[in-house]
Amino acid sequence: MMRFKIVVLAAMLSLTAQAGAQSVPRIAIIIDDLGYQLEAGQRAIELPGPITYAILPQTPRGRLLAEAAHDQGKEVLLHLPLESIAYDGPDEPGSITLDMSRKAFHRTFGAALASVPHAVGVSSHRGSLLTRHPGHMEWLMEEIRDREGMFFVDSFTTPESVALQLAAEFGVAAARRHVFLDNERSPEAMAKQFKRLTELAQRHGVAIGHPYPETLDFLERVLADVDEKIIELIPVSEALNSLNQQAQTNSNEAAWGFNGPK
Numbered sequence: 001m002m003r004f005k006i007v008v009l010a011a012m013l014s015l016t017a018q019a020g021a022q023s024v025p026r027i028a029i030i031i032d033d034l035g036y037q038l039e040a041g042q043r044a045i046e047l048p049g050p051i052t053y054a055i056l057p058q059t060p061r062g063r064l065l066a067e068a069a070h071d072q073g074k075e076v077l078l079h080l081p082l083e084s085i086a087y088d089g090p091d092e093p094g095s096i097t098l099d100m101s102r103k104a105f106h107r108t109f110g111a112a113l114a115s116v117p118h119a120v121g122v123s124s125h126r127g128s129l130l131t132r133h134p135g136h137m138e139w140l141m142e143e144i145r146d147r148e149g150m151f152f153v154d155s156f157t158t159p160e161s162v163a164l165q166l167a168a169e170f171g172v173a174a175a176r177r178h179v180f181l182d183n184e185r186s187p188e189a190m191a192k193q194f195k196r197l198t199e200l201a202q203r204h205g206v207a208i209g210h211p212y213p214e215t216l217d218f219l220e221r222v223l224a225d226v227d228e229k230i231i232e233l234i235p236v237s238e239a240l241n242s243l244n245q246q247a248q249t250n251s252n253e254a255a256w257g258f259n260g261p262k
């Protein structure tokens, strides 16, 4: 496998270097849906700081991008397609569907994970149907629990998701998304989402963006000037436990990303 040597931006080290104060919100940013487009993926991987990369299984560029992210010291997730209520596009490789047997689930999950080297966790792609079904989410948590140290990130595409409850039952470390950065791709809308994240998160927050040119433009600009006295960027693996606690204690949280803070 050819490995890419990508220039490490000087800014990368300065982003988190002096974020000492305990009260600084800690923000994890995940770039989702990588695996098809090489150039956009490589550009995303060059973003400064400990950004996390969620890579779709069995995609033409997924393995190469996972290797490249890992070479840059970035965290890699398997971005596992879970059945959605709305999606009616072409089948996506590695998809988990409600009609699967336990055996087919196990086989599909194993093949998906094997196609994304260096994955330290699993995040959900789509999933507005499957994440509300406790049976299949139990199977998913069993698969994750059986792989030591692995965790789950719920992209939270439905407020009825039971993922975090089941993760807790199975002893799987988990987090969930709080905002999508780029549902609207204007710089103003993205800036608003970023600000909202830092306000809502208080201590920890997870944002998801996509490798759209507008998102990458925005993040390149914002991340180049992160003031570490105001926020600290962290890989998503560092946002796990306290998010679980927040999920249990903050009843408003279910509304995040749907109707805004209440």
Ligand SMILES: [Zn+2]
Pocket: 032, 033, 079, 124, 125, 126
């Ligand atoms: Zn996705």
